[in-house]
Amino acid sequence: MRITDLRVIVHERETRTTFPGDPPTVENAVLVVVTDEGIEGVTFLTPPQPDVVKQLLEVVKPRLLGRDPLEIGAIWGQLGARRDLDPTTRSYVDVALWDIAGKAAGLPVHRLLGTVRTTIPAYASSWVLPDAAAYVDEAVAYREQGFAGYKVHPPSMHGPRAVGAATAAHIDVDIEVYRRVREALGPGYALFADPFFRYSYAQAVRVGRVLERLDYEWFEDPLGPDDLDGYLRLKQALIIPLLATELTLGGLPAHVLWAVSRATDYLRGDVVLKAGITGLVKLAHLAEAFNLNCELHDGYNARNNLAVLHVAMAIPNCAWFEVLVPHRPGRYDLEYLNWGLTAPIRIDGDGLVHAPDEPGLGPEPDWGLIRSRMIAELS
Amino acid sequence: MRITDLRVIVHERETRTTFPGDPPTVENAVLVVVTDEGIEGVTFLTPPQPDVVKQLLEVVKPRLLGRDPLEIGAIWGQLGARRDLDPTTRSYVDVALWDIAGKAAGLPVHRLLGTVRTTIPAYASSWVLPDAAAYVDEAVAYREQGFAGYKVHPPSMHGPRAVGAATAAHIDVDIEVYRRVREALGPGYALFADPFFRYSYAQAVRVGRVLERLDYEWFEDPLGPDDLDGYLRLKQALIIPLLATELTLGGLPAHVLWAVSRATDYLRGDVVLKAGITGLVKLAHLAEAFNLNCELHDGYNARNNLAVLHVAMAIPNCAWFEVLVPHRPGRYDLEYLNWGLTAPIRIDGDGLVHAPDEPGLGPEPDWGLIRSRMIAELS
Numbered sequence: 001m002r003i004t005d006l007r008v009i010v011h012e013r014e015t016r017t018t019f020p021g022d023p024p025t026v027e028n029a030v031l032v033v034v035t036d037e038g039i040e041g042v043t044f045l046t047p048p049q050p051d052v053v054k055q056l057l058e059v060v061k062p063r064l065l066g067r068d069p070l071e072i073g074a075i076w077g078q079l080g081a082r083r084d085l086d087p088t089t090r091s092y093v094d095v096a097l098w099d100i101a102g103k104a105a106g107l108p109v110h111r112l113l114g115t116v117r118t119t120i121p122a123y124a125s126s127w128v129l130p131d132a133a134a135y136v137d138e139a140v141a142y143r144e145q146g147f148a149g150y151k152v153h154p155p156s157m158h159g160p161r162a163v164g165a166a167t168a169a170h171i172d173v174d175i176e177v178y179r180r181v182r183e184a185l186g187p188g189y190a191l192f193a194d195p196f197f198r199y200s201y202a203q204a205v206r207v208g209r210v211l212e213r214l215d216y217e218w219f220e221d222p223l224g225p226d227d228l229d230g231y232l233r234l235k236q237a238l239i240i241p242l243l244a245t246e247l248t249l250g251g252l253p254a255h256v257l258w259a260v261s262r263a264t265d266y267l268r269g270d271v272v273l274k275a276g277i278t279g280l281v282k283l284a285h286l287a288e289a290f291n292l293n294c295e296l297h298d299g300y301n302a303r304n305n306l307a308v309l310h311v312a313m314a315i316p317n318c319a320w321f322e323v324l325v326p327h328r329p330g331r332y333d334l335e336y337l338n339w340g341l342t343a344p345i346r347i348d349g350d351g352l353v354h355a356p357d358e359p360g361l362g363p364e365p366d367w368g369l370i371r372s373r374m375i376a377e378l379s
Numbered sequence: 380m381r382i383t384d385l386r387v388i389v390h391e392r393e394t395r396t397t398f399p400g401d402p403p404t405v406e407n408a409v410l411v412v413v414t415d416e417g418i419e420g421v422t423f424l425t426p427p428q429p430d431v432v433k434q435l436l437e438v439v440k441p442r443l444l445g446r447d448p449l450e451i452g453a454i455w456g457q458l459g460a461r462r463d464l465d466p467t468t469r470s471y472v473d474v475a476l477w478d479i480a481g482k483a484a485g486l487p488v489h490r491l492l493g494t495v496r497t498t499i500p501a502y503a504s505s506w507v508l509p510d511a512a513a514y515v516d517e518a519v520a521y522r523e524q525g526f527a528g529y530k531v532h533p534p535s536m537h538g539p540r541a542v543g544a545a546t547a548a549h550i551d552v553d554i555e556v557y558r559r560v561r562e563a564l565g566p567g568y569a570l571f572a573d574p575f576f577r578y579s580y581a582q583a584v585r586v587g588r589v590l591e592r593l594d595y596e597w598f599e600d601p602l603g604p605d606d607l608d609g610y611l612r613l614k615q616a617l618i619i620p621l622l623a624t625e626l627t628l629g630g631l632p633a634h635v636l637w638a639v640s641r642a643t644d645y646l647r648g649d650v651v652l653k654a655g656i657t658g659l660v661k662l663a664h665l666a667e668a669f670n671l672n673c674e675l676h677d678g679y680n681a682r683n684n685l686a687v688l689h690v691a692m693a694i695p696n697c698a699w700f701e702v703l704v705p706h707r708p709g710r711y712d713l714e715y716l717n718w719g720l721t722a723p724i725r726i727d728g729d730g731l732v733h734a735p736d737e738p739g740l741g742p743e744p745d746w747g748l749i750r751s752r753m754i755a756e757l758s
Contacts, residue, residue, distance in 0.1 A: 070486070073495035077695050105484030105491070107449070112484070112491040114657055116452035252668040260639055278493055285664035289631040316456050 001104065003069050005034035006061040008045075008053050011373040016326040016336045017127055020158060028301070029053055030340075030370060033096040035069055039103045041096030042365050044303035044340060055089045057378055064093070069100045076278045080251070087249060087275065094276025095307045095361070102360035109307070110355055113281060113314030119352040120312050120321045123149030123190060125298065127326030128157045132180040134329040139181050139191075141332035142325065148351035149190030149217065149320065152177055156198045163224035164200040171203050175210050182214040190320075194220035197247075201230050208238040218243045218265070218295075231263040241265035246297050247273065252282050259290040270297035271307040280308070284315040293317045298324040302341045306361040309345065313355045321353045342366045380483065382448050384413035385440040387424075387432050390752040395705040395715045396506055399537060407680070408432055409719075409749060412475040414448055418482045420475030421744050423682035423719060434468045436757055443472070448479045455657045459630070466628060466654065473655025474686045474740070481739035488686070489734055492660060492693030498731040499691050499700045502528030502569060504677065506705035507536045511559040513708040518560050518570075520711035521704065527730035528569030528596065528699060531556055535577045542603035543579040550582050554589050561593040569699075573599035576626075580609050587617040597622045597644070597674075610642035620644035625676050626652065631661050638669040649676035650686040659687070663694040672696045677703040681720045685740040688724065692734045700732045721745045 009030040015022045026047070033041040045052060060079065067075065075097065079090040102109040110118075124142035129135050139150040154177050156170035166174070178193055185191065193216050199207060204222035211219050218241045223230040225247035234242060244264035248254055258264050267287040274280045280296070287294035296318050299305040312318050323337050338344040343363035346354040356362025388409040394401045405426070412420040424431060439458065446454065454476065458469040481488040489497075503521035508514050518529040533556050535549035545553070557572055564570065572595050578586060583601035590598050597620045602609040604626035613621060623643035627633055637643050646666040653659045659675070666673035675697050678684040691697050702716050717723040722742035725733040735741025 068494075070490045071494045071496075073493035073693055073695065076493070077495060101490065105486055107484055111449045111480065114452035114455070115447075115450045116456060117450075252664075253670050256668050282664040282667060285631075285661040286668040288661060289635050289665040291632050314452055316452065 001039070001069055002036045003033060003064045003067050004036050005379060006056060006064060007032045007034065008056060008378045009370060009374055010053065010376045010378065011370050012375060013339060013373060019128070027375065030365060031056060031092050031096055033064070033069060033093070033100060035100060037104075039100050041069065041098070041100035041103075041360070042303060043092040043095040043099070044301040045092055046301040049086065049088065052086050052089050052092070053378065055085050056092070059084055060089060060093060069097050070104065072097045072101060072278060076276065080275065088272050091272050091274075091276040091279070094278050095271055095304060098277045098307070098310075099360040106359050108356050108358060109277065109310040109361055110313035113277070113310065115355075116314055116316050118313060118355040120318070121148040122321045122323050122347055122351050122353045123147060123151055123192060125151040125194075125322050125324045126153050127324070128153055128155055129329055132177045135177050135181050136184040137329065138325070138332060139185055143185065143189065145332070146347065146349040146351040147323070149192060150181065150185065151192035151194055151322070152181055153194050153196060154178070157196050159198065163197050163227070164203075166195070166198040166200070166203055170198070171207060175207060178207075178211060178214055178216070182216075187215065191216045192218055192220060195222055197221050197224050199223060201233060204234055205237045208234065208240055212238065212240045216240060220268075221246060228257065228261065228263050232261060235262060243268055243295055245269065249273070251275065252279065252286060255283060255286060259286065259292060266293040266295045268295050268297055270299050271304050271311070272300050277307055277311055280311050281314065284311065284317060288315070288317050293319055295320060296322065298322045302338050302345075303361065303365065305337055305345060306341075306356060306363070309353060309355065310361065323347070323353075340366055340370055380418070380448055381415045382412060382443045382446050383415050384758060385435060385443060386411045386413065387435060387757045388749060388753055389432065389755045389757065390749050391754060392718060392752060398507070406754065409744060410435060410471050410475055412443070412448060412472070412479060414479060416483075418479050420448065420477070420479035420482075420739070421682060422471045422474040422478070423680040424471055425680040428465065428467065431465050431468050431471070432757065434464050435471070438463055439468060439472060448476050449483065451476045451480060451657060455655065459654065467651050470651050470653075470655040470658070473657050474650055474683060477656045477686070477689075478739040485738050487735050487737060488656065488689040488740055489692035492656070492689065494734075495693055495695050497692060497734040499697070500527040501700045501702050501726055501730050501732045502526060502530055502571060504530040504573075504701045504703045505532050506703070507532055507534055508708055511556045514556050514560050515563040516708065517704070517711060518564055522564065522568065524711070525726065525728040525730040526702070528571060529560065529564065530571035530573055530701070531560055532573050532575060533557070536575050538577065542576050542606070543582075545574070545577040545579070545582055549577070550586060554586060557586075557590060557593055557595070561595075566594065570595045571597055571599060574601055576600050576603050578602060580612060583613055584616045587613065587619055591617065591619045595619060599647075600625060607636065607640065607642050611640060614641060622647055622674055624648065628652070630654065631658065631665060634662060634665060638665065638671060645672040645674045647674050647676055649678050650683050650690070651679050656686055656690055659690050660693065663690065663696060667694070667696050672698055674699060675701065677701045681717050681724075682740060682744070684716055684724060685720075685735060685742070688732060688734065689740065702726070702732075719745055719749055
């Protein structure tokens, strides 16, 4: 089998995040890796990265034409060694190649990775909402749909987009949200907190102690993504499990010190920021060697959510599948999880996400929808 | 697809090692995992382990009947959690399941693991020979066949089978062998030394300094397999790369301290002692996170050599493929590498081992040969 083309379909869709000033629509793109056997591998690119599209077509494509798409590890290594690519460019290619490999094998990708299970519990992961009541309504709504847990991205995320930028007022509001959600959901329901790098060390200690009393499952990314020393100090101050390394770049070796130094209780990653399915599996294996979980992060779009889901099915050391639900208050669907797929990712009434059964990544792209919003087709 | 049977064919073959007192023949066994789709996964068991055969039939088989053989990670985890199995029992099952997965996919196993390459340099790995001249003759013979390197298992291995059991006389003989082989092969040819745990710390320092002057590639297993502290001291005394962890048990987490403490320059493993293809890939990924190679060890028999070879094709961090050549002097074939296969593992005139092209592990067992030596068929 040989790669005969790389194509990128640029399209628009509605913005699902709720940061102030976000435009109503956003440009996304789809990468299609075409082969001479009629098999196509498809990845969704997002958030929009014009440089990545350019790199895919100008740098990657000339080097992949004529290559065997099943030399996934070789291509992963060669793209990873380049200095002229965004780290995510390789990720998108890798996901598309695993899609091809699964289709060539006639098997879902998780079968190629060594299936550990075919279901995993899901938690609904909020985006930022206007007040505590909106979080409570959302958490209750998704629990009623069957979700086994709920994660709060608190209001301080709408403050300045800088590490440690939360004010004292933000902290009060965040704590109110954490508290109200626990009161509404009752004891025993799995809750998670993720202030997305907005707290100072002192704020993280204060909030962390509250989260411990409220029996939250983990405290994710309280400090800056590179603040290893801060996390080490926080580990001394708190007993609630910390979850870091979502944004840690530098590849697999950059995660070793986080594990060795015990700065985090779990490693974290997704297929976009951790170099595709290949890179994410390696990260999970590193975590396994340290007897740590590698908790998987939302894949940023539907097709990469499928890719993350296949990894979740093939590693033992991940407890939860994240389902991001970035909607305005009062709308509790799963559009963000599934946009652009011909069939949704299956979540049953017990809050279990099911492994796709189709060869490759799973449900094919909804080309009718995507082409109806197409801006350009590039090759 | 469902597992419908596990069968073990016990057979005899000639002993290929040359330890004094070894019997002329040895019992081996073949594990066959049968499925309802006509696909069979086949592993060779060796060295002979009567307990493993018993465990496969009495403990493993009842738990695998009716299972989907493609749930490789789940079965790996469940067998690994048991306390009533030899660690290698799981390894054999895992290799057989990957054979099934490759056949189900219609692809060589390395394609499922993410192919990095399709060839790797091979070195011929001696067994113990009577004198330096015999090593020289063997090294020259295999170099003429194209092998890119040669490893000396020195005469001290025929001394007492205990850690650090070499005498001063052994050391003199070993050094003479290392020296004569280098002189005969000339500068630039890759040579390796593996005294298989026979040296004391002081002996290892003495020999290591000689090996440095003789420009050997690595110094493998000089000290006892659990002597982490000894290796740490040796790393301070020598600059030649050390290679340890071949016999390190305890699973993936047991290898972390070796990497963290820099007690060895590479990790080491094979599919038998590192829990199958699944376990060996995880070990290689751990090594990769530390920017270490994971140098792969001989698989103990032809079918597991195939399994190791597939892993070698799917990881970037292994420089060499080991081809053990345990023959009496004057016989320089590759029977040990290939015994029981219908086609040999391909090694070209440039000393490169080639990835098998067949679906699954590669060349099928030579059932005519195996059944001609059959002792019992168990189910």
